[in-house]
Amino acid sequence: xxxxxxxxxxxxxxxxxxxxxxxxxxxxxxxxxxxxxxxxxxxxxxxxxxxxxxxxxxxxxxxxxxxxxxxxxxxxxxxxxxxxxxxxxxxxxxxxxxxxxxxxxxxxxxxxxxxxxxxxxxxxxxxxxxxxxxxxxxxxxxxxx
Numbered sequence: 404x405x406x407x408x409x410x411x412x413x414x415x416x417x418x419x420x421x422x423x424x425x426x427x428x429x430x431x432x433x434x435x436x437x438x439x440x441x442x443x444x445x446x447x448x449x450x451x452x453x454x455x456x457x458x459x460x461x462x463x464x465x466x467x468x469x470x471x472x473x474x475x476x477x478x479x480x481x482x483x484x485x486x487x488x489x490x491x492x493x494x495x496x497x498x499x500x501x502x503x504x505x506x507x508x509x510x511x512x513x514x515x516x517x518x519x520x521x522x523x524x525x526x527x528x529x530x531x532x533x534x535x536x537x538x539x540x541x542x543x544x545x546x547x548x
Contacts, residue, residue, distance in 0.1 A: 406449065410440030410456075431467050435460020480544070481537040491535050492548065498528040506543065508535075515543040 414436035421429035439456030447455065483489045493506040495515065504515045517528050518536050533545035 405443070406452070407440050407443035410436055410443055410452070414440060427471075428464055428467065431463035432460045434463045478537070480539050486538040488535050488538055488543065492532050493535065493543065493545065495528075495530050495533050495545065497530060502528060504528075504545070506533075506545075508543065513543050514541065515545050518544050518546040 414433045417429050417433035417436060421427065421433065435456045435458075438459035439452045442452040442455040479485050481489055488508065491508065493508045493513075493515070495504045495506055498504050498517070502517055504517075506513050506515045515533075516539075529547055532548050534548050535543050536546045537544035
């Protein structure tokens with residue numbers, strides 16, 4: 404069996420393993436295996452094939468790690484994918500002296516606070532319709548519409 408065939412079988416195995424596990428780095432290693440197969444077709448020695456595979460695979464893994472897509476660092480409390488209530492509207496009938504309110508949302512009573520909770524004077528908070536901008540535990544964080 405030709406050495407290039409072994410390289411191609413290894414590359415295919417890594418692709419199949421990636422499909423089974425979902426680890427994208429295995430595709431980068433498969434690219435290195437393909438580079439080893441191409442080096443074999445070009446007549447390079449076995450040691451040069453291994454070096455070519457190593458350099459290409461390492462470069463692909465490094466490039467994916469450093470330049471690949473980044474995870475969102477969005478705050479979990481205000482992430483609409485985590486809390487489906489974010490973006491909904493509620494009506495605030497009265498604010499307490501401490502700057503808290505009790506609102507009805509989805510048929511249940513919720514405690515709520517204003518998103519500008521650093522304000523010392525709760526008289527600045529207005530009643531009416533507010534949008535839910537975050538969920539802090541079991542407290543809705545509201546912003547006036």
